[in-house]
Amino acid sequence: MKEITYLEAIKEAMDEEMTRDSSVFILGEDVGVYGGAFRATEGFIEKYGEWRVLDTPLSESGFTGAAIGSALVGMRPIVEMQFADFISCAFDQLVNVAAKNHYRWGASTPIVVRAPYGGNIHGGPYHSQSIEGFFFNVPGLKIVAPSTAYDAKGLLKAAIRDNDPVIYCEHKYLYRRIKDSVPEEDYIVPIGKARIAVEGNDVSIITYGAMVHTALEAARELKERGVSCEIIDLRTILPLDKKSILNTVKKTNKVVVLHEQTKTGGVGAEVSAIISEYCFEYLDGPIVRVAAPDTPVPYSAQMEEAFIPQPKDVISAVEKLNRY
Amino acid sequence: MKEITYLEAIKEAMDEEMTRDSSVFILGEDVGVYGGAFRATEGFIEKYGEWRVLDTPLSESGFTGAAIGSALVGMRPIVEMQFADFISCAFDQLVNVAAKNHYRWGASTPIVVRAPYGGNIHGGPYHSQSIEGFFFNVPGLKIVAPSTAYDAKGLLKAAIRDNDPVIYCEHKYLYRRIKDSVPEEDYIVPIGKARIAVEGNDVSIITYGAMVHTALEAARELKERGVSCEIIDLRTILPLDKKSILNTVKKTNKVVVLHEQTKTGGVGAEVSAIISEYCFEYLDGPIVRVAAPDTPVPYSAQMEEAFIPQPKDVISAVEKLNRY
Amino acid sequence: MDIKREDLLQLYYYLKLTRRLEDRVTSLYHQGRILGGAWTSNGTEAVSVGYGYALEKNDIAAPYFRDMGVFLIRGISAKRIIAQYLGKKTGVTGGKEGNVHVGDLNFGVLGFPSHLSDNYPVGAGAALAFKMRGEKRIVAACTGDGGTSRGDFHEGMNFAAVRKLPIVFICNNNQYAYTTPLKLQMAIKDIAERALAYGIPSKIVDGNNVVAVYMAAREAYEIARNGGGPTFIECKTMRMHGHSEHDSAKYVPRELLEEWKKKDPILHMEKHLMENTIARKEELDGIDLRVKKEIEEAESFAEESPYPSPEDGLKGLYATPVEEE
Amino acid sequence: MDIKREDLLQLYYYLKLTRRLEDRVTSLYHQGRILGGAWTSNGTEAVSVGYGYALEKNDIAAPYFRDMGVFLIRGISAKRIIAQYLGKKTGVTGGKEGNVHVGDLNFGVLGFPSHLSDNYPVGAGAALAFKMRGEKRIVAACTGDGGTSRGDFHEGMNFAAVRKLPIVFICNNNQYAYTTPLKLQMAIKDIAERALAYGIPSKIVDGNNVVAVYMAAREAYEIARNGGGPTFIECKTMRMHGHSEHDSAKYVPRELLEEWKKKDPILHMEKHLMENTIARKEELDGIDLRVKKEIEEAESFAEESPYPSPEDGLKGLYATPVEEE
Numbered sequence A, B: 001m002k003e004i005t006y007l008e009a010i011k012e013a014m015d016e017e018m019t020r021d022s023s024v025f026i027l028g029e030d031v032g033v034y035g036g037a038f039r040a041t042e043g044f045i046e047k048y049g050e051w052r053v054l055d056t057p058l059s060e061s062g063f064t065g066a067a068i069g070s071a072l073v074g075m076r077p078i079v080e081m082q083f084a085d086f087i088s089c090a091f092d093q094l095v096n097v098a099a100k101n102h103y104r105w106g107a108s109t110p111i112v113v114r115a116p117y118g119g120n121i122h123g124g125p126y127h128s129q130s131i132e133g134f135f136f137n138v139p140g141l142k143i144v145a146p147s148t149a150y151d152a153k154g155l156l157k158a159a160i161r162d163n164d165p166v167i168y169c170e171h172k173y174l175y176r177r178i179k180d181s182v183p184e185e186d187y188i189v190p191i192g193k194a195r196i197a198v199e200g201n202d203v204s205i206i207t208y209g210a211m212v213h214t215a216l217e218a219a220r221e222l223k224e225r226g227v228s229c230e231i232i233d234l235r236t237i238l239p240l241d242k243k244s245i246l247n248t249v250k251k252t253n254k255v256v257v258l259h260e261q262t263k264t265g266g267v268g269a270e271v272s273a274i275i276s277e278y279c280f281e282y283l284d285g286p287i288v289r290v291a292a293p294d295t296p297v298p299y300s301a302q303m304e305e306a307f308i309p310q311p312k313d314v315i316s317a318v319e320k321l322n323r324y
Numbered sequence C, D: 001m002d003i004k005r006e007d008l009l010q011l012y013y014y015l016k017l018t019r020r021l022e023d024r025v026t027s028l029y030h031q032g033r034i035l036g037g038a039w040t041s042n043g044t045e046a047v048s049v050g051y052g053y054a055l056e057k058n059d060i061a062a063p064y065f066r067d068m069g070v071f072l073i074r075g076i077s078a079k080r081i082i083a084q085y086l087g088k089k090t091g092v093t094g095g096k097e098g099n100v101h102v103g104d105l106n107f108g109v110l111g112f113p114s115h116l117s118d119n120y121p122v123g124a125g126a127a128l129a130f131k132m133r134g135e136k137r138i139v140a141a142c143t144g145d146g147g148t149s150r151g152d153f154h155e156g157m158n159f160a161a162v163r164k165l166p167i168v169f170i171c172n173n174n175q176y177a178y179t180t181p182l183k184l185q186m187a188i189k190d191i192a193e194r195a196l197a198y199g200i201p202s203k204i205v206d207g208n209n210v211v212a213v214y215m216a217a218r219e220a221y222e223i224a225r226n227g228g229g230p231t232f233i234e235c236k237t238m239r240m241h242g243h244s245e246h247d248s249a250k251y252v253p254r255e256l257l258e259e260w261k262k263k264d265p266i267l268h269m270e271k272h273l274m275e276n277t278i279a280r281k282e283e284l285d286g287i288d289l290r291v292k293k294e295i296e297e298a299e300s301f302a303e304e305s306p307y308p309s310p311e312d313g314l315k316g317l318y319a320t321p322v323e324e325e
């Protein structure tokens, strides 16, 4: 085992997969000479050449479409969005081409779209968005969102090897802020499987991405106050791991769903709906959502901090629920 | 009062608003000489001229962007998507320009995007999509989806007069299939207000769009079997009318949420989450969702019929819940 | 470059096959036997037949919906196409899709996504793969005049130009996008001018002359195959039916249709073959008979085929399904 | 067309104001006093100052993020801009947005949406409104070389051409899109060639010569104002800082920067003014002093301004909020 950052994990996953499989390549804005806006592909062009690490013209729809076309004839492209926010420009290709190819005419489209997403970095409305909501109601896509270096590496490898289009939500805030252990040897984290980040008995906190760390902080504090939280890290958002969700509810009977995405129409709504549809009788209280308010992500620190769910918000939700 | 079809209602709303307010105009593919693929603007170019009824090049992002720009300087454009499915090409302009203008820099963007949506017309994967899910997690947009001619007219008028970007989901299946009474005089249906389509006591069916008629059919049958359903027609999807949702739950204590949109990440998830968050204690059973399966909309009649929720699906959901 | 007699006869055969197949589809539509809409390429068949026939076996076509000739030439049979229209399980997509929203990798045809010009970047991506892997394969991607106004046209063309990809872009300029005439779509005379924005060389050909389309495509394919990068080929033609079979195309001036009727691509080819004594009337009639029979058989096949089951619609979402435990 | 002495001095003033303001922002960034990123137009100021100054009061600018000159000329004050960078309540957007993602209809400036070239169609729409209403107003929309590869560039240009709208499209060709040089962005020599695809006349101007940009813009605005339709103006210049202030631009050859340093737009203008005895050194120094003071005041204003409250972020989503009962 070795300790690496979340960003290093992403980098290693790509590097190892490119070495392993010559059909894996990368394209996007400034991924070549510069190594990408966040330096996830630093050194890659030297190692793999400019035909496996392609600096593209500024045209998200064009290069996403090109990735799809290459995948249809046997390649495994990794598309880097410079910021997840710009994925909006490739929406049509992802939703109407990539997502529907297999259902419509049986063609598999093994592309990974890396989407550096999320706030807390003072990026303002256009460099902080959580974009999973754009694609959450689109059958045919898969969406993953790792919260640890271990998962970042394992899920990216799984995504690259997967035969379907995967949107890989990598949280910018975590890039250099977290570090954890990954094995020296090859491994993957399977798509579609949540994990129990912390076991507990009183209340479940179901979350993903950077909010896992917010949940952990809240849980530590709550533990001191005598409340035992179980934290479920969804890891895969589409399709959701229903079984893990239901299991934790059956155990704790009380649920807080937490995400950085805005509340209305967020992933939390689906998690909540699954619970009240499939294990209503296990619920000992309302399903509480802690999520960002329904606005764009504001720039100023004061407003952004209020926008992003904080440990204190989780704590008060859990305590209220625990008293229910 | 007079009886008109859903399509006539849409037509009348535009016609009356264009007469009333010279800043209202229409643009889109084939809306001029042809009067639009569904003939919603038939005769308009003769009446209002080619500068108020603009046939555009085939470029959804371009003409949606142009609509936004015109709105910023005082116009009230109505954008017609030929089929709602093509709105994916204008996604970026809607989500990153229109939706955020007011929050970011205080500029109001009064545009209406008419989206002829929905299945049951053998249109296959690209001419049958429900697109509300694309926009449901996007703060700053409003989404409406009328189910009657009365609401189609009143909501379209309200949308045109509204100062925010409104996505107007008009269900293609209803165009010529339903007819109801509208007043002779000017009226609007306010955005953000659901209506009780049918009062009842045993189970609430919360729905919108074409599914309101499916719910009505199911409710008639259920009534004969002695089950009294209350049907809530949401009418506005974003933002949801929380109060109406909670009121009906408080009354019946049992809820089926019904929509044609695919299940995962659909509007029904949010409705369910609102209920279990804000009136959990009123619930006498699980919140059941009846929705399309998570696939594209298939073409063949056999598969499409299985895809679209049918009265029998609603009936069995209600009966199961009623027995709970 | 010249063209063999048997190729000329094959071109004729495919023109006829396309025409008769789509005429049959039109009849079926008007008999109410097709579930959804029906779009045909009537009057413009030489475009898809010409560029499709010029492809080699391992090449890839990224067509659009008026490219029936391409589907047939590549090997997607008339049987499967009529079955597709009827929503049968034996249709190209097993009933998931209707009409020409199809593709089949077994025959090197990328699926057409309804959204026009989406296949320009997608086609460029396939060409990119060929270039990366050093394969001598090329891609032909097609769209309509209307489609050239879309952003994906721009982004796809530009990407292919910058990377000098082995792709040839075809445009079926049939003068209308649904009801919208060229002058409301663009302020240029020839669509070929669009290619100037990318440094892509272009050609304008008579889209009703199948040999001209074929020769232009073959030449461009050779350039692409040998590392010379993309070409844009504008095929000037005229849509002779409505946009789809429900549309009577009243908005098209009758004189325009009269004028183009005389230039019908099949008549044109027949004249070419007979005047140059390449084939006699009887031989062509023989081909036509073969075509007729083929379509009849295809229709019977389609009619007799079963419908998919309701459950079939639930299958096939993912290539790698995520197991629920 | 000629240009008045006072206009020349104003152009000089705005060049200086833009430079000093952005230099100040750069310092603040390196002092860690700016929350997010900082993008400047260093070396290319003549583009935004030139095209911005040529606009008339009722015209509309649809700028992009290297158009500081436009913001200032239209009347968005240096005070509000520095406050914006610092995330203050007195910033152009009250803290909702940072840096140059701003707009203000009071000054005829459409907000810049980060997504490059989105403002081409949006600008065309404003021009459409002017044309529909018979107003003699025009729009100037700007994007970078990188932005010209986007679909919205294509769709916006084409729409404006077809409807002959009163809009002038400007391109700041500073030779790089972030780190990507022109040759990886397009296979043409001049970006002006892109305009050929739409039948839009184009001009190439020295983007470091503010008078040349101004004159080209004024001329194109006149044409647009009088019903002559759009023009595309390519301003050739060179980005002298990194993409943003965190980027040292190592990927740009030093010689290129050396070469362009000599062509600095402010030096160029100073030379022009002095050699043609339009202004003496002292007068220019006087202007510079005024600018310096203005920036100092702006900074003090910004520093002393309050931050928004956390609740401010919850306000302003809708123009017409939906009441919850």
Ligand SMILES: Cc1ncc(C[n+]2csc(CCOP(=O)(O)OP(=O)(O)O)c2C)c(N)n1
Residues within 6 Å of the ligand: B029, B058, B060, B082, B086, B089, C066, C114, C115, C116, C143, C144, C145, C146, C147, C148, C150, C172, C174, C175, C176, C177, C178, C239, C243
């Ligand atoms: C992006 C997009 N918008 C709208 C449509 C609806 N539509 C289908 S065909 C068509 C006209 C196409 O015109 P053109 O590209 O000239 O092809 P043609 O039908 O003339 O062969 C339109 C608008 C579409 N398919 N894709």
Ligand SMILES: Cc1ncc(C[n+]2csc(CCOP(=O)(O)OP(=O)(O)O)c2C)c(N)n1
Residues within 6 Å of the ligand: A029, A058, A060, A082, A086, A089, D066, D114, D115, D116, D143, D144, D145, D146, D147, D148, D150, D172, D174, D175, D176, D177, D178, D239, D243
């Ligand atoms: C659609 C889109 N994709 C990506 C970005 C991220 N981005 C910001 S600036 C930039 C480079 C812009 O280059 P150019 O248009 O030449 O403008 P310049 O910065 O050189 O002035 C990129 C890729 C963006 N703003 N918009």
Ligand SMILES: [Mg+2]
Residues within 6 Å of the ligand: C144, C145, C146, C172, C173, C174, C175, C176, C177, C178
């Ligand atoms: Mg056409």
Ligand SMILES: [Mg+2]
Residues within 6 Å of the ligand: D144, D145, D146, D172, D173, D174, D175, D176, D177, D178
């Ligand atoms: Mg640039």
